[in-house]
Each structure stands twice: as C-alpha cells, then as structure tokens.
Amino acid sequence: MASEQFATLESHQYDVLVIGSGGAGLRAAVQAASSGVKVGIIGKSLLGKAHTVMAEGGVAASLGNLDPWDGWETHFYDTMRSGHFINNYQMVELFAKEAAERVLELEEWGAVFDRTPEGKIMQRPFGAHTFRRLAHIGDRTGMELLRTLQYKAISQDITVHQEVTITKLLLDGDGRIAGALAYYRSTGKFVLFRAKAIVLATGGWGKIYKVTSNSWESTGDGASLAFRAGAELMDMEMVQFHPTGMVWPPGVRGLLVTEGVRGEGGLLYNSEGDRFMLKYDPERKELSSRDVVARSIFKEVQAGRGTPHGGAWLDITHKGPEFIKRKLPGMYEQYLTLADVDITKEKFEVAPTCHYTMGGVRVEAESCATNIPGLFAAGEVACGLHGANRLGGNSLADLLVFGRRAGDGALEYVQDHTSLPQVSESDVEQEMNRVLKPFSVSNGENPYLLHEQLQEIMSDHAGIVRDGPMLEDGLAKLTDLQIRAQNVGVTGSRVYNPGWHAVFEVQSMLTLAELIVRGALARKESRGAHWRTDYPDELSEVGQWNYVQDLDGDAVRVREVAVPSMPPELSQLFDRGVAPGVYASQQQAKEK
Amino acid sequence: MSEEIVLSIFRGDAAGGQEVEYRVPLTPGMVVLDAVHQVQAHQAQDLAVRWNCKAAHCGSCGAEINGRPKLLCKTRLDDYVGETVHIRPMQTFPIIKDLVADVSWNYEVAKKVPAFQPAVPVPFQMQQFDVDRIQEFHHCIECFLCQDVCHVLRDHNAKDQYFGPRFMVKMAEFEMHPRDGGDRVPMLAHEAGLNMCNVTKCCTEVCPQHIRITDNAIIPLKERVADQYWDPLRALFKKKKAPAATEQSVQG
Ligand SMILES: Cc1cc2nc3c(=O)[nH]c(=O)nc-3n(C[C@H](O)[C@H](O)[C@H](O)COP(=O)(O)OP(=O)(O)OC[C@H]3O[C@@H](n4cnc5c(N)ncnc54)[C@H](O)[C@@H]3O)c2cc1C
Ligand code: SF4
Ligand code: SF4
Ligand code: FES
Numbered sequence: 134m135a136s137e138q139f140a141t142l143e144s145h146q147y148d149v150l151v152i153g154s155g156g157a158g159l160r161a162a163v164q165a166a167s168s169g170v171k172v173g174i175i176g177k178s179l180l181g182k183a184h185t186v187m188a189e190g191g192v193a194a195s196l197g198n199l200d201p202w203d204g205w206e207t208h209f210y211d212t213m214r215s216g217h218f219i220n221n222y223q224m225v226e227l228f229a230k231e232a233a234e235r236v237l238e239l240e241e242w243g244a245v246f247d248r249t250p251e252g253k254i255m256q257r258p259f260g261a262h263t264f265r266r267l268a269h270i271g272d273r274t275g276m277e278l279l280r281t282l283q284y285k286a287i288s289q290d291i292t293v294h295q296e297v298t299i300t301k302l303l304l305d306g307d308g309r310i311a312g313a314l315a316y317y318r319s320t321g322k323f324v325l326f327r328a329k330a331i332v333l334a335t336g337g338w339g340k341i342y343k344v345t346s347n348s349w350e351s352t353g354d355g356a357s358l359a360f361r362a363g364a365e366l367m368d369m370e371m372v373q374f375h376p377t378g379m380v381w382p383p384g385v386r387g388l389l390v391t392e393g394v395r396g397e398g399g400l401l402y403n404s405e406g407d408r409f410m411l412k413y414d415p416e417r418k419e420l421s422s423r424d425v426v427a428r429s430i431f432k433e434v435q436a437g438r439g440t441p442h443g444g445a446w447l448d449i450t451h452k453g454p455e456f457i458k459r460k461l462p463g464m465y466e467q468y469l470t471l472a473d474v475d476i477t478k479e480k481f482e483v484a485p486t487c488h489y490t491m492g493g494v495r496v497e498a499e500s501c502a503t504n505i506p507g508l509f510a511a512g513e514v515a516c517g518l519h520g521a522n523r524l525g526g527n528s529l530a531d532l533l534v535f536g537r538r539a540g541d542g543a544l545e546y547v548q549d550h551t552s553l554p555q556v557s558e559s560d561v562e563q564e565m566n567r568v569l570k571p572f573s574v575s576n577g578e579n580p581y582l583l584h585e586q587l588q589e590i591m592s593d594h595a596g597i598v599r600d601g602p603m604l605e606d607g608l609a610k611l612t613d614l615q616i617r618a619q620n621v622g623v624t625g626s627r628v629y630n631p632g633w634h635a636v637f638e639v640q641s642m643l644t645l646a647e648l649i650v651r652g653a654l655a656r657k658e659s660r661g662a663h664w665r666t667d668y669p670d671e672l673s674e675v676g677q678w679n680y681v682q683d684l685d686g687d688a689v690r691v692r693e694v695a696v697p698s699m700p701p702e703l704s705q706l707f708d709r710g711v712a713p714g715v716y717a718s719q720q721q722a723k724e725k
Numbered sequence: 726m727s728e729e730i731v732l733s734i735f736r737g738d739a740a741g742g743q744e745v746e747y748r749v750p751l752t753p754g755m756v757v758l759d760a761v762h763q764v765q766a767h768q769a770q771d772l773a774v775r776w777n778c779k780a781a782h783c784g785s786c787g788a789e790i791n792g793r794p795k796l797l798c799k800t801r802l803d804d805y806v807g808e809t810v811h812i813r814p815m816q817t818f819p820i821i822k823d824l825v826a827d828v829s830w831n832y833e834v835a836k837k838v839p840a841f842q843p844a845v846p847v848p849f850q851m852q853q854f855d856v857d858r859i860q861e862f863h864h865c866i867e868c869f870l871c872q873d874v875c876h877v878l879r880d881h882n883a884k885d886q887y888f889g890p891r892f893m894v895k896m897a898e899f900e901m902h903p904r905d906g907g908d909r910v911p912m913l914a915h916e917a918g919l920n921m922c923n924v925t926k927c928c929t930e931v932c933p934q935h936i937r938i939t940d941n942a943i944i945p946l947k948e949r950v951a952d953q954y955w956d957p958l959r960a961l962f963k964k965k966k967a968p969a970a971t972e973q974s975v976q977g
Contacts, residue, residue, distance in 0.1 A: 319822075
C-alpha cells in the first residue's frame, strides 16, 4: 500500500502542463506562456539536460543564405521523398513553410549560429537535402537550441519541475485528459498534476536497441503512457539507424559520429579499400539518405568486407588538420579522448547505430491534437512528419515548428474548456500501488538485466534487417519477457533510486517494442528505414497505408489507415524529376 | 582480460555515509561512468548517479574523482591503473544521495540573469569574427564543476554574495553579444558579486569544455564594471561606440 493518501497528496494545477523539457516541450511552454495562462513544465532530468542537447549537425530551414534557390517547396520535396511518401503532407507543408521563421526566432532569443562571409546564418550540406540548409553552431547545435529555449523559458512565467517522472496520464469520466501522476526522483514521493490540457513532448525510444546514439532519457515513456491511455500510435515499425556510430572501444559503441563528417567531405571505405557508396548510390554517394548508407555498410559487413570490429572506415584526413579541428571540433575531441584516435591523421571505424524513432503518437497537423481530448503531442514522440525516414536536421526544426503549434493548440483548447477536469481517486491510488509494488517483490527480476535482454531481442529480431519468421520469433520472446517483467523487484529506498526508475522505463520500452514488431510484421514491403528481406521491394499498394495501433481492451489492434493524399498543386512538384528549386534555376538559365 | 579496477564510491545521504569498495572488470576504453553502471547492474541497484548522454554533452555527471571535479563520462579508467578510484559527489552543494548533489541553487541563480535583449530586429548581420569570442561561452554544458571548485562558494559558502563562474560566463555571453541592448553591469557590480572573485583561475582549470572562464569572461567583465563605476565618461562613450564599430565590420 502506498504511504501517501489521495487526499493529502501534493498537487499542482495548471491550464497547460507540458511533459518533457527537451526542445519540443520548451518551445511549447514558451508559446503557451505567451498568453498569460498558467503553464508548468516537467522533465525527468534536470533542466537543460534533455536528449536534445546531443544533437550536433544542425537545424534544417530553407533560409537560402547560401543557395538562394532554396525555398519551402524544395524542403517539402526533400522531406516527402526521404519519407518515402508515407508522411502526412500537411505536416510537411506547415513545417517547410515555418522552419525558417522559427530558426530566426532562436537568433532573436540569443542563439549565435555560425556566420557566412556576408554575416548571415551559415548553412551546411547534409544527406539528401538538395541545398545547403542546416543552420548550425559547430557540431553542437542541439545544445544551442536547448540552452536558448531554457533561458527563454525561465525568463517567462513558467513553473519548472525538474527530475519528476510521470508514470500515468489520468483521464476524467468523459475520456478527457485530466492530469498526470508522478514522483520526485529526489525523494520518491508522489505528486499529482491536474491540468486542462497536456502537451506530451517526451522524446523517442532509441534505448530499446543495444547499439544506440540516444541518451538515457529515450525510453519512450510518453508514447507508452499515451498508448495505455487510449492514444493511437502510428508508423511504429519505422526506426532510423544512423549509418555512422562509433564502434570501438566497447564503452562508446553506438555514440554518434555526426553526419557533418560526411557533409564536410568524409569518405567511406570497406576493408578492401573500396569506396562502396559509389556502387550503392552513384549519384549522392556518401551523402545519400541515412537508410541507404546504413544498409550499404550493413551489406558490406555481411559480405565479409567489414573492419576489425564490424563496421566501415570513415576517412576525412584529406581535409587537413586545420579544417577538421575548426569544422568538427567535437568529433575531433570525442575520438581523441574516448578512442585514442586522431581523426586528422587516421581513418576510423563506424557502424550503424539506432538513432531516431519516426513512429509515435498520431496527431492532427495544425494543432498537434491527439485522439484524446486535451492531449497534444510534439517532437520525437509525435508522428507524421518524417514518414519512413527522417532527414538529418529535420528533427530540430520539427521541435520548433510543432512545439510552438502544440503550445498554441493547447491554448486554444483551454479557451474552450475552462473547467479543470476531475481526476479519479481510485485511479490515483491504484497507480501508486502499482508503482510501489516492486519494493515488495523479493528475489524479483533485475530491471537492468531485463533492459539488456530487451535490447538483445530487439537488435536481433527487429533491427536494421527484418523478415517474417525473425519478427514472429522476436514477438514470442518479447511476450516471455513481458511476463517476467511483472515479477520485477527493487532494493533500497524510494530516495533517488535508479533501479526503481528503471522498472518503469523497462515497462514503457516493452510496450513499444511490441508495437515496433507488430508494425513491422504488418508492413509487408521494404520502405525507407524498414527493410524486410522477405519483401525486398517498395510496393505501391502497401505505400498507401500508415499502420495505426491502439488498445482494444487489453489487446493491441493494428489498422491500415490511408496516407493523406496531396492536392495537385503539391503533387505536381514531384512530376518534373528534379527538386523545385533546381527546376526553377534551370528554367531561368534557359531563359537567359 | 581479467584485470579489475577498484572503485571506492561514496554511499550515503544528508544524514551521513561512507565510501564502499566495489570491484569491476576493466574493458578497453572504459570510463568511470561505465564502471559505475556495472556496479548498478550487478552489485548495487539503488546506487544513485546522475547521467544522461554519456558523451560529455549534457553536463549531468559531474562528481569528484580522487578529489578532482570531473565528468564521470569523460574520465578514462586507464588513467588510474593500479590506483583505487575514489568517487564522491560535488562537495559545494548539499547531497541528495550517493553521487547525486542538490544543484538547485544554480537554477535559482540562472533565473536572476537578465535575458538577452536584441537591440535590432532579426536577421542579424554579424561577422564570424564578431561572434567568435562569445561562441566560446556557448560551449558551456552547465556541469557546475566550476561552481564546485570556486573557493568563494566552496570554502566560504558565499552563495548569497556571488553567482559563481558559470554565471559570469552566462552574463558575458549576453553582455558581449554584438546585438545585445541590455546592461548587466550594475548587476555584476552588486547582486552578482563579481568582485568576490579574486582570479585564482581554479574554475578554468576544471572546465571540461576548456572555456577560459577567468581570462575571457571574468576579467573583461571586471573591466566593464571598473569602467562604468570608476570612469563614467569613458563608459558612456564605450557603450555608444560599440554598435557603430560592429556595423562597420559588417560593411567591411
Ligand atoms: C547524437 C544525436 C545527434 C542528433 N543530431 C541531430 C541534428 O543534428 N539535427 C536534428 O534535427 N536532429 C538531431 N538529432 C535528433 C534530435 O536531437 C531529437 O530527435 C530531438 O532532440 C528530440 O527532442 P524532443 O524535444 O522531442 O525530446 P527530448 O529532447 O528527448 O526530450 C524529452 C523530454 O521528456 C522528458 N521525459 C521523458 N519521459 C518522461 C517522464 N516519464 N516523465 C517526465 N518527463 C519525461 C525528458 O526528461 C526530456 O525532458 C540527434 C539525435 C542524437 C541522439
Ligand atoms: S577565478 Fe574567480 S570564479 Fe574562478 S575559481 Fe577563482 S575565485 Fe572562483
Ligand atoms: S563553464 Fe565549464 S565548468 Fe563551468 S558549468 Fe560551464 S562547462 Fe561546466
Ligand atoms: S552524462 Fe552527459 S556529460 Fe556525462
């Protein structure tokens, strides 16, 4: 039994509650607070430490500072193509039109981007972007974005709750969002949040895989909470493996090697010294889209042409030490201190690493509303913008565009729903008991080891390469693990207890892992990041669908839902065989 | 590969505690945080440690290793072969549990720093050489190791008199921004307690981001305070002059 009683529980009330203090959450909070309603924001880490801080390469926006032919149509074109056309085109359109303004807003709030010789914001080339498009600050753009929003947020009237972990979303009797139950990590004490609207911005779930670039936080709590509360999740089979993660030494396996290395001229070789990307994508070569490069490295290793620790060589030495240290200071230092490798002098090993989850909570494009009234979602937890494969730099822009839109969506909602919904006492008490149960299990399963086993299963059965029997096998193993996880136990007290925290995270990841596998089984084709050797081709009849999953009682239901189809003025952008900006420049050249 | 490393980790809370020894197998390239995770997974599930990125980006994992403030995720264990590795939480802040300190004071200070105030609308025209100087300050990961080592805060507990080096870096970042229109000098001279710093440079030595906190942030800020308070005429002249100078560099 919980030691706390419902009646005496610490509780806070907000008009808009934002769960997640990464880029998307902070942007949403800043937006909601701009109109004077009461806003709170929660993170399970300290402020300014969220996963967003790790983003390196840049934020994509068609500012056209270097390539004046860039514009929203070309950004739209690149994003749809890389997403293999299962993106929600409405989201992509809003995104491509608004990203530039959102980036300038950051500059207005104190972010200092690298400059062009004319004194404008510098933009770098990145995989599958037609033009030089990524605004950046060296190789630490995420940190700049997060820090800027963090200081903007604390200068406004926003209450920040740090190191508070939400374990359940609460609904009222009519199925409307009513609040969330959480506990303070520092004391282990429960705290109840009541709110008229909630913005979910809890990030992705890259920690489901063994080799990952993701931070500790990326365990998919929010998506799994929303799913259990009745939300629809979509495209769960779409997991991005970034082609270049560190491989050696073991402790850093998976750590990201920014695409900026290839953007600045780095070349990939196999163990025989062949530049294999010339074979897999002669046109775009090393700067092909991530799914293609990751698969190419995988195939080389499978064919016995891998490096000593099972990867490919990445070489940028030809650019010279001066250039490398100036353009890629973080990478230079990372290899030097963690791997004893001087990348200005030697080539280094890289291999694919789990990087981003395209799937997530299904939202309405304009307002980021989910199917649960009062619940909004933005950032990596949400779904629809990236389709089957995310373009580098598009996530940071996503956080800004849809973080702001979710904040506005929530604001609009609370204007129409002025009463504070009731939370049910029995829901809260049940949840407190559920969360505390592992303390009373003796000789229970170890949460850390459960997590390791989950990672093994997902890496072996639903990783970069998939097929039917492999997925079926994985599903059976997951089901076993879910049963074992019911008997998880923890030791120690409730005070700052990471073992106890891991219990909850493993539960979240187990829920989502199952959805990844079910989605992958349902999508009987290969598309973008989803590669099935038993269905190796992209099939137009399958490409009409998004796979949407929700709970039907206790069972998971998978449905085919039609991908929204583009109006003619957008679909014609794809008829010319080249990007709109390229087409326009060719036309002008002809006229001259 | 059966080499072992001996860790002596502080276990305890505000009521007290002591170091406890753990043995962990050493693997190539292992950092201290890897070893702490090994202990968590196999020997002490509830061992409290703060971390997020394990890539020296987030600044969560600051602690004291053999008495030196360091990031657990950036400190290699092969630097300590043959030695016991003593790990304790940062001492300048109250303890929560084990390696986790209560750093909330820093967030209270952060709120007092006046926000960036753009003097002109965006997009800004700024040359790379105009921003090189402040971009150094943007490298800060808010690990608070400089706050931990600063004797004003650590030995004299003068947290009510000095914001500490991290926030001098933050104020320098805004104050020296070529397009900032704010004036933080009065705050630096009074509430922020810049004069408490006697330029020992201990903060610069521990900064994992190699920010030259003392030379590039604190000393120039001290000069601004001195100008404004001891030479008001010169200060007026400087404040007016600064934007004009950068405007020129844009055209040039
Ligand atoms: C190494 C790396 C480099 C990258 N580089 C780029 C790049 O160059 N360009 C680009 O566009 N994208 C990049 N990405 C992707 C991008 O960084 C992420 O997709 C993005 O930051 C996600 O932001 P978010 O706001 O959605 O969530 P996050 O930043 O993940 O924040 C999630 C928030 O939710 C909170 N939270 C989670 N669960 C709970 C809970 N149960 N209770 C309370 N709070 C909770 C967390 O504490 C955190 O505050 C990169 C990713 C990685 C890993
Ligand atoms: S130089 Fe100043 S701020 Fe830095 S440690 Fe010494 S007294 Fe503290
Ligand atoms: S200035 Fe350096 S030591 Fe201080 S908080 Fe920032 S990164 Fe850490
Ligand atoms: S864990 Fe992020 S800095 Fe060490």
